[in-house]
Amino acid sequence: MHASDFKKLSNTELDQTLKQAVRKERQLLSEILLHMVEVDRRKLFLTLAYPNLFDYLTKHIGYSAGSAQRRIDAARLSKEESPKVTHQQNESVRLEVTLTKAQWGKLNQMRELLSSSLPSGSWDEVLEYVSDKVITQKSPKTKITVDAPNNHSNEKDSIQTQHTKETDMRRARKPLVRSVRHQILKRDQCCQYQDQKTGKVCGTKWHLHADHIQPVWAEGSNDAKNLRILCASHNLEIYRSQAGISRRI
Numbered sequence: 495m496h497a498s499d500f501k502k503l504s505n506t507e508l509d510q511t512l513k514q515a516v517r518k519e520r521q522l523l524s525e526i527l528l529h530m531v532e533v534d535r536r537k538l539f540l541t542l543a544y545p546n547l548f549d550y551l552t553k554h555i556g557y558s559a560g561s562a563q564r565r566i567d568a569a570r571l572s573k574e575e576s577p578k579v580t581h582q583q584n585e586s587v588r589l590e591v592t593l594t595k596a597q598w599g600k601l602n603q604m605r606e607l608l609s610s611s612l613p614s615g616s617w618d619e620v621l622e623y624v625s626d627k628v629i630t631q632k633s634p635k636t637k638i639t640v641d642a643p644n645n646h647s648n649e650k651d652s653i654q655t656q657h658t659k660e661t662d663m664r665r666a667r668k669p670l671v672r673s674v675r676h677q678i679l680k681r682d683q684c685c686q687y688q689d690q691k692t693g694k695v696c697g698t699k700w701h702l703h704a705d706h707i708q709p710v711w712a713e714g715s716n717d718a719k720n721l722r723i724l725c726a727s728h729n730l731e732i733y734r735s736q737a738g739i740s741r742r743i
């Protein structure tokens with residue numbers, strides 16, 4: 495229907511066609527949500543070099559932050575996430591956290607101790623102040639972990655059977671020299687995961703890990719040339735594909 499056609503409609507017709515359109519809208523929305531659930535199940539956003547579903551929906555699909563968040567909420571994909579993070583229109587973030595009585599007590603104690611530095615005592619300022627302290631203390635000695643997360647060490651063990659256990663143990667124990675880690679982090683600065691089809695690089699600066707391009711268990715060295723920075727999600731994704739572990743069957 496063209497815009498001019500609507501003027502010709504009787505009141506009853508206008509009311510009915512609107513109802514029909516809304517019904518279609520609902521159907522389409524539930525279809526979109528089903529797509530999103532499947533994208534999330536397959537972690538397709540990781541393959542396409544996005545660190546999370548939200549980035550995929552905003553930067554790739556083209557939703558605004560608010561629309562993306564509402565759809566994620568509607569599909570209940572963020573239900574199990576704790577704390578709840580809501581991305582708002584002006585790029586600010588709303589964070590909902592549930593605290594125990596003891597934790598709440600500690601936070602208030604901290605705020606009191608900071609009252610001379612932060613007279614307003616607003617929680618956003620308190621959190622920013624503490625974050626700045628931690629960032630200054632921990633950077634640039636940023637703690638970056640190496641390769642697969644620990645909780646998957648058993649799975650990793652099972653694929654090492656071709657190698658002698660002793661050699662593996664010795665190699666696995668050899669830690670990455672801190673200076674090499676800094677070198678890699680300085681060189682890469684963000685997640686280097688790339689979608690081979692589009693060439694898109696993930697580029698997130700959150701939760702960075704140093705990753706061996708050729709895995710240690712496959713004779714990969716600790717040489718800078720064999721190392722790259724990956725975000726936690728892509729580190730796990732690459733590890734899964736290298737180890738031949740299929741996702742959530």
Ligand SMILES: [Zn+2]
Binds near residue numbers: 726727
């Ligand atoms: Zn990444």
